[in-house]
Amino acid sequence: MPLPLAITRFNRSVLNKGMVHLVGHLDLVELEHVGRSSGRVFRTPVMAFRAGDVVTVALTYGPGVQWLKNLDAAGGGRMRSGSGWVQLGPPHRLSAAEGLARMPQPQRSVLQHLVRCEDYVEFAVLDGS
DSSP, X not given: OOOOTXXXXXXXXXXXXXXXXXXXXXXXXXXXXXXXXTOOEEEEEEEEEXXXXXXXXXXXXXXXXHHHHHHHHHTXXXXXXXXXXXXXXXXXXXXXXHHHHTSOTTHHHIIIIXXXXXXXXXXXXXXOO
């Protein structure tokens, strides 16, 4: 069951402003995406796990989040992990079992037992370090 979307308002206005300073630490990355209607550039901090040329993200708020819709519509976007940016391909949905298997411990246990996350997505890294 995804986290309540009402929490996203608080996260966008308060928490995300501080979290961008932690990008590159604690598995936090910053996703850059363009609004489907507004054309504005947005940057959203999320937890992501890279293995080679694939980045996996647990959709703790479910698949209806705006950043995912924006990246899907645009066919990808950019991700910053630390000081470098990489280009990402379009999102690809994963089964709950496959997504969960890609999560490291202890995050896997938290996502499975506490958050009960059932939605995961992967992005191909197209270029960058």
